[in-house]
Amino acid sequence: MGAGIGQRTERVIAAWQWLLHRLPVQAFRKRQARWLARRVPPGNKLRLSQRIIFILPTMRGVMFGFGAIIVMIIAVAERNLVALLLGTLFLSLFLLSLILCYRNLSGLLLSAADLQLFPPRQRVFKGDVADFRIALTAAGGRRSHQDLWLGFGDDSMMRLSIGAGASTTITLSTQAAQRGVLSAPRLMLRTQYPVGLWRAWSRPDLAMRVLVYPQPFTCTLPAIASRTVSRQPGEQQASCRSGMDDFLGLRSYQAGDSRRHIAWQAMAKGQGLRTKQFVSEGDQTISLRWSMFQGHDPETILAFLSYQVLHLSRRQHSIELRLPANVKVAAGQGEAHKHQLLQALALWEPPV
Known part of the structure; x- marks a missing residue:
């Protein structure tokens, strides 16, 4: 009997896998991405509103709401006042949690913490981890946001809360698998506040990028x-230590120039920040x-x-x-x- 159950289980699993392979999963994901691009366009700053917040009941919420409806039907059929009040209370809690769950995301401001330029100012090498900093600001001085989860996917979610009138900055990471300009994936921001009956989420795209070498x-x-150039013993050793020989002239200062090469006298004369140039033989x-x-x-x-x-x-x-x-x-x-x-x-x- 055990062998028969095992065989039937294997057939069910095989049939399910066959069905998953036949479903147009990739086509569905592409359509979803195009729809999100229209609904939630990329931008360095985004305030969550009714248009870009989505909400559905969780499995717990479905069971709770279904139970409340059953209690209401029985109460009406039996003309039981106590059961009617109890069913009304359950439905009220179900709808109240819907409003509180939506309000927990509504008005929240998300922005890229670093200025996004092209080419991007942030740089990593291929194979390294690219970090993206995101700033979150509360909707107002009297509103707080509790039990938030933010990440690029289900495997990288971070839990956070934002006090009334406060703001916070978090860092999310992703693998830099290809050279070039790496765009951060769409964010997943979700919450099941206050009791887990509803789940509200949003998929903002803050157009964050990093340059991958x-x-x-x-x-x-x-x-x-x-x-190595042949010189007198003393000259060659000195040149190896300093990396310079003859003074060539001055040029405008560039980011990354050594402080030892800055012409402080020229700066004191009002000529601006200049760098000394030396040439080796x-x-x-x-x-x-x-x-x-x-x-x-x-x-x-x-x-x-x-x-x-x-x-x-x-x-x-x-x-x-x-x-x-x-x-x-x-x-x-x-x-x-x-x-x-x-x-x-x-x-x-x-x-x-």
Whole structure:
């Protein structure tokens, strides 16, 4: 008998799996995404209102409401005043929890905590975790929001509460699986306040983005990067320590320039923030080109170039970059130039 029950169970499971495979799940999800894009368009700031808050009874709520209706029917049929009052009380609690559940989300303000630019200011490498900061503000000075759950999906929900007139900022994370501009998934904000009879939710899209650099793959650095210029013993040692030889001139300050190179005297004379430029006898511009890694697929080449940019920038080399599709980054140095090179690698698209 046990074997027969087991076989029937397996047949039921197989039939259910067959039905799931036949259902147009992907088509339904695409239609739902298009509908959400029209109903809740992306924006850096969003206040929850009746149009974008959805609410349905939970299973507990369905059982509670169904029981209240049964009590009301029996009370009317039997003309029992006590049962009628009890059924009325149950229905009143059922409807009151509907209003309180909706009100717990209504008026809540969500906004991206960081200014969204293009290219995005936040940057990570492929394979790392991308963080997105979200600010939530209460609807007013007398309203609080309790028992809220916020996340990108059911496996990453965070519980929070917001006091009357208060605001809070939370950080949600997602995996950066592809290089380029990563857009944060739609948020899932839900609540079952106060007693779990109703579930209200919303799917805001705060248009948050992060720039994903190619993941660096270890490779051989250009020969010129490890070449040392012959000098007198004392001069060569001093040059290795300081990384500079002769004063070349002044240029405008760029983000990432060392404080030791800032021309404070020029600033005192009212010439603005300037940076001293030095040139070494052995310094040459290193040109990173696509042709250096012929035979590899494009993503691997980008990963190799990313590795070289990081290591050559750490050694303070002057670097230029040339990619197919007429992508070129002029030679330069410094932290800002390094990110300019990595940005070009992240946003590169193969020519059509």
